[in-house]
Amino acid sequence: MQCCHFKECGSCTLEGSYEEQKAFKLNAISSKFSEFYDKEFEFFASNEKNYRIRAEFGIWHEADKIYYTMHSKNKGERIFVRECPKVCEQIVSLMSILLNELESDAKLKHRLFGVEFISCSSGVLVTLLYHKKLEATFLEHIVNLANKLDITIIARSRGQKILSHELNLIDELKIDGRIYKFHLSENAFIQPNKAVNEKMITWAKINLAKGGKDLLELYCGHGNFTIPLSENFKNVLATEISKSSIFYALKNCDINDTKNIKFLRLSANELISAFKNEREFNRLKDINLHEYDFSHILVDPPRAGLEPSVINFIKNYENIIYISCNPDSLYENLIQISQTHEVVKFAVFDQFAHTHHVECGVLLRKKNG
Ligand SMILES: C[S@@+](CC[C@H](N)C(=O)[O-])C[C@H]1O[C@@H](n2cnc3c(N)ncnc32)[C@H](O)[C@@H]1O
Structure with a gap:
């Protein structure tokens, strides 16, 4: 990508051709995580320019x-x-x-x-x-x-x-051959690279065989992963701390005619307290958490990664899907999670071309015994 500001602008930090950048990132991630995964790391490239929405x-x-x-x-x-x-x-x-x-x-x-x-799209x-x-x-x-x-x-x-006008931000994502519509909030989290976001969701959807039981999701945002993945599961419970994201997640269920998801505004630690019956939440009055049969848990936390309480909680589940925007916190978290789970797939998504940042997707399965 040619940019007249490249040498001075603090936004792009990675030099070299895009081919060199891809090789650098793949090599950096596969070396860093080799102790957890010895198979081939998948790499999903970005458009070289015009990728940020x-x-x-x-x-x-x-x-x-x-x-x-x-x-x-x-x-x-x-x-x-x-x-x-x-x-x-x-x-x-x-x-x-x-x-x-x-x-x-x-x-x-x-x-x-x-x-x-x-x-x-709108x-x-x-x-x-x-x-x-x-x-x-x-x-x-x-x-x-x-x-x-x-x-x-x-x-x-x-x-x-x-x-100036009523806000009506709607984006369309193409995932595994189907178009999904998403109302977006102007002040809550949005994946910045649309083409790579589509690749991440498609990767997760294809790698989660259909016929899973129920899915539990933490840090769900406006349902970016939740809605496309819901088709692979009987029921989905998805939680998130931001009121605005949950407001849009509910609208997104409606426009995609999705019926098997319950979205709840709960922080990760509130959800854990509810599971342990430590606290009662009005928001959970119509939901019996213990009626779900969760075969999979999906987490997509902020850069800081997962707190120890959340790591202990997710280790209870057979299959973990961990989407991470920070390889350092992912590495620290995998040291703990790999005590009970093995990595079965590892993918690198180049959400942030021309910078040192990468997004990773990791599928983990509980070890036998
Ligand atoms: C990296 S974003 C992922 C959102 C969504 N999965 C997506 O793809 O758009 C992380 C999300 O975690 C939410 N979050 C931050 N801290 C949280 C917490 N303690 N408990 C639950 N959600 C939290 C943020 O509001 C944000 O929506």
Whole structure:
């Protein structure tokens, strides 16, 4: 990928051709995890450019002009961004037009400090971030701009949120030949690389033979894995800490006509307490956890990985699917989990091309005896 900022921008860190990057990542992960898995590691590549469906830039003001910024490789410094080839085409083609429009509207420009983009099948959402109180007249400005550019705009300031139109972010994912629709939230977790996300879910779905009993999922987000995988199981119980993600997960069940999933807003530790009958939760009043027959558990935790309490809990289950965005915490967790489970599949997903980050998918099965 050619980018005029590569040497200075702190966002892309991995040098070399994409072929070299893939070889580097595959080699790094297969060496790091060789003590847990001695078979072939699968590697799922990214599109080399235009792969990110969300992006955030700072805004810098100089005289009457404004500029997109990104943190520099030199700590504490920023660079002015003229291009960002790793963001998807819809965002690329909008960036300079949007900047010109913002620059020519004094109200929209004043005290603007950041712009976030999310692009999906239903269109582009732009969030404008301000250090000022947003007056009532602001609405007219963002509606006009949103209509002109055919996008949805949210203006945010501390304790304030103004929307140009009702939010209706819907993305479509193609998994194992079927199209799934997902309502996305503007402020909850979204997998950043759509094409690699489709590969991850497809990999998990294909590797989980149909005819599983019930699936328990922790850290489920808006149902990204849950809904496609639900077809492989009788019943699914999926939990997550974010209220907004659960709100969208329920909507996603409806638009995909999925009937066998219960989504619950529970942190991982709350769920464990409920299983141990240590605490009663109103949210669980219509659910008997002990009626499920879970053959599989899926976890996709944040970068910090799994806490010891969660590791002990998941070790009770026959099959574990662990999706990880941090090889270091995954490694630490596997030291514990591999006492009772063996790794049967290991895949590397290049969600973050041109950076050192990788996503991993690991399937584990309980050891005999
Ligand atoms: C890496 S994201 C994965 C989300 C989802 N699996 C997906 O593919 O979109 C991790 C998720 O864990 C949730 N989370 C963070 N801490 C949690 C906790 N202690 N208990 C339950 N969920 C948590 C976050 O809100 C986020 O949705």
